[in-house]
Amino acid sequence: xxxxxxxxxxxxxxxxxxxxxAAGLALVFGVLKILNVxxxxxxxxxxxxxxxxxxLLGLDPFVSLLITMLSLFVIGIVLDRLVFRYLTxxxxxxxxKNSLLVSFGLTLILQNAALASFTADERTIQLSYSAAGIAIxxxxxxxxxLLSLLxxxxxxxxxxxxxxxxxxxxxxxxxxxxxxxxxxxxxNVGRVYLYTMALGAALAGMAGSLVxxxxxxxxxxxxxxxxxxxxxxxxxxxxxxxxxxxxxLLLGLVEAISGMAFGSIYRETAGLVMFLLVLLLRPSGLFxxx
Amino acid sequence: MIERAVRSQAGxxxxxxxxxxxxAAVLALAAAAAPLVVxxxxxxxxxxxxxxFVTLAQSWNMLAGxxxxxxxxxxxxxxIGALVTRGLWLAGAPFAGALMLGGLASTAFAxxxxxxxxxxxxxxxxxxxxxxAEVLRITVAQGMPLITSLPAQQIVGYSLAGRYxxxxxxxxxxxxxxxxxxxSPLGLGLQAVREDEEAARATGVxxxxxxxxxxxxxxxxxxxxxxxxxxxxxxxxxxxxxxPIWTFDALLITYVGGLGTIVGxxxxxxxxxxxxxxxxxxxxxxxxxxxxxxxxxxVLIFPGGLIEGWRRLRRRWRKGGWSK
Numbered sequence: 001x002x003x004x005x006x007x008x009x010x011x012x013x014x015x016x017x018x019x020x021x022a023a024g025l026a027l028v029f030g031v032l033k034i035l036n037v038x039x040x041x042x043x044x045x046x047x048x049x050x051x052x053x054x055x056l057l058g059l060d061p062f063v064s065l066l067i068t069m070l071s072l073f074v075i076g077i078v079l080d081r082l083v084f085r086y087l088t089x090x091x092x093x094x095x096x097k098n099s100l101l102v103s104f105g106l107t108l109i110l111q112n113a114a115l116a117s118f119t120a121d122e123r124t125i126q127l128s129y130s131a132a133g134i135a136i137x138x139x140x141x142x143x144x145x146l147l148s149l150l151x152x153x154x155x156x157x158x159x160x161x162x163x164x165x166x167x168x169x170x171x172x173x174x175x176x177x178x179x180x181x182x183x184x185x186x187x188n189v190g191r192v193y194l195y196t197m198a199l200g201a202a203l204a205g206m207a208g209s210l211v212x213x214x215x216x217x218x219x220x221x222x223x224x225x226x227x228x229x230x231x232x233x234x235x236x237x238x239x240x241x242x243x244x245x246x247x248x249l250l251l252g253l254v255e256a257i258s259g260m261a262f263g264s265i266y267r268e269t270a271g272l273v274m275f276l277l278v279l280l281l282r283p284s285g286l287f288x289x290x
Numbered sequence: 291m292i293e294r295a296v297r298s299q300a301g302x303x304x305x306x307x308x309x310x311x312x313x314a315a316v317l318a319l320a321a322a323a324a325p326l327v328v329x330x331x332x333x334x335x336x337x338x339x340x341x342x343f344v345t346l347a348q349s350w351n352m353l354a355g356x357x358x359x360x361x362x363x364x365x366x367x368x369x370i371g372a373l374v375t376r377g378l379w380l381a382g383a384p385f386a387g388a389l390m391l392g393g394l395a396s397t398a399f400a401x402x403x404x405x406x407x408x409x410x411x412x413x414x415x416x417x418x419x420x421x422x423a424e425v426l427r428i429t430v431a432q433g434m435p436l437i438t439s440l441p442a443q444q445i446v447g448y449s450l451a452g453r454y455x456x457x458x459x460x461x462x463x464x465x466x467x468x469x470x471x472x473x474s475p476l477g478l479g480l481q482a483v484r485e486d487e488e489a490a491r492a493t494g495v496x497x498x499x500x501x502x503x504x505x506x507x508x509x510x511x512x513x514x515x516x517x518x519x520x521x522x523x524x525x526x527x528x529x530x531x532x533x534p535i536w537t538f539d540a541l542l543i544t545y546v547g548g549l550g551t552i553v554g555x556x557x558x559x560x561x562x563x564x565x566x567x568x569x570x571x572x573x574x575x576x577x578x579x580x581x582x583x584x585x586x587x588x589v590l591i592f593p594g595g596l597i598e599g600w601r602r603l604r605r606r607w608r609k610g611g612w613s614k
Contacts, residue, residue: 035417083586083590086590093411093412096413097360097413097416098589098590100360101360101541101545101585101589102586102589102590104538104541105583105585105586105589106582106586107582108538108542108578108579108581108582109578109579109582109583109586111578112575112576112578112579112582113579115575116573116575116576116579223534227421227424230417231421265432268428269425269428272424272425272428275421276418276421276422276425279418279421280406280409280410280418283410283414
């Protein structure tokens with residue numbers, strides 16, 4: 001019984017990170033209507049920035065989180081200006097399809113740049129307090145993981161407040177709902193695209209720096225994280241950025257349960273199978289409206 | 291009337307329709323004679339890889355270039371072909387039979403997943419096929435984690451030249467089928483589906499059937515390519531041919547060479563393998579980065595790829611004489 005609860009807890013911990021990663025991707029997809037499959041690579045770079053700040057400067061990753069997010073924010077701006085800007089003249093399915101292709105080209109560039117710069121070795125951050133945890137009723141909740149989950153939760157709440165209460169946030173929602181009408185209402189759609197892309201990258205950066213603490217990163221993790229984010233988005237339904245968080249937790253739980261029920265081999269496949277089922281049977285997802 | 295319309299679809303071929311096949315035949319003969327002239331194994335291996343990628347890219351092109359269905363799960367067919375062929379061949383079956391069954395197994399799998407996946411639109415079709423291929427890869431990786439190696443007697447009698455000729459034959463066959471397909475009424479239907487599904491359906495084209503036929507051909511040749519791979523590799527992990535890298539390489543090659551054309555995948559494969567070979571000595575990752583950049587440029591600015599560039603050059607040559 002305790003093992004089950006322990007496993008579920010760990011499922012939740014990783015699920016929070018899934019949620020944040022997916023929220024970033026969902027934001028970009030919902031607003032710019034482009035599918036950035038290089039999202040996983042952005043996450044990977046976030047992890048590396050965190051890692052190098054830790055190994056070279058001794059900065060605790062929870063402290064350097066903001067620096068990492070800021071760096072990814074800038075990278076997001078650069079990518080938008082250099083690459084994604086040229087997709088905005090397309091519409092509908094063509095835009096999505098071309099963004100898929102273009103961002104795939106980006107994954108090649110980013111992954112190999114990381115491989116050339118950082119080598120293929122897997123990196124993790126082991127904190128001095130990694131082993132410390134809270135013991136409740138026979139199960140151990142490591143402090144670092146709890147802190148991660150808390151941060152992901154705060155991140156999602158902050159995102160929610162940004163989208164609901166601030167003017168730029170409302171502009172983002174307006175563009176997501178109807179870009180043309182937003183432009184007619186005087187919103188600078190190009191600028192909204194720019195900072196939404198940057199925000200999505202920053203969220204990926206947050207997820208990445210949480211991943212490197214105790215899970216580990218390597219240049220090739222991009223694709224599997226992008227897939228995870230896609231699975232979560234499909235679960236949550238397109239159009240639901242905040243639904244990504246509970247959907248992420250759900251994925252984490254499902255993985256934990258299938259790991260226990262069928263063996264750790266099938267953890268990865270469980271998520272993908274669920275993804276395919278949702279795609280085929282309930283495309284609008286759990287919370288979606290599209 | 292239909293005949294003329296179909297023939298004019300052929301593009302470069304027109305009244306001088308014998309030109310391209312003749313050139314192709316000459317090049318094919320030259321390529322086939324290569325092992326007689328070249329003694330170096332590494333060059334034969336290079337030629338082998340080019341032929342393998344031509345086959346893989348042409349097969350992907352049938353579904354994505356002709357029919358407009360951008361599948362990201364192509365590695366699944368390559369992998370199944372490799373798996374079945376290797377399994378049967380090492381169990382004692384004659385290789386030819388194993389190869390055929392590998393291709394057919396691939397097609398069978400494609401037909402099973404075809405109907406449900408074609409219900410997905412656009413980007414969802416792409417990531418759905420990717421998801422399926424990944425499920426397959428992970429399952430094989432977990433279920434067959436041990437490396438598969440050729441037994442000693444196979445290694446003793448191993449002939450690289452023979453494998454190369456097989457790959458060359460496969461590349462030629464796939465390209466020929468693609469060329470015939472493009473100029474056939476079926477090919478016309480596929481292109482109609484690519485251009486505008488609703489309009490095609492309105493003019494009486496059975497869209498789902500056309501997509502399934504394109505998928506069948508695409509998976510068949512990808513499976514055969516997988517079988518050729520399984521024949522050539524001395525040892526590899528069974529999950530390796532299921533890696534999405536194979537899909538992405540086929541995609542890159544086809545786009546850079548020229549999506550939807552016959553010569554595109556060939557040019558793209560030549561370019562891809564030669565650049566990879568040259569750069570492998572210096573910075574291995576530079577090859578991928580260069581192709582990533584090229585690919586983005588092609589998608590954004592130059593959708594026709596190298597073929598388009600070549601055609602534009604020829605047009606300017608003809609129009610403006612020698613002055614630019």
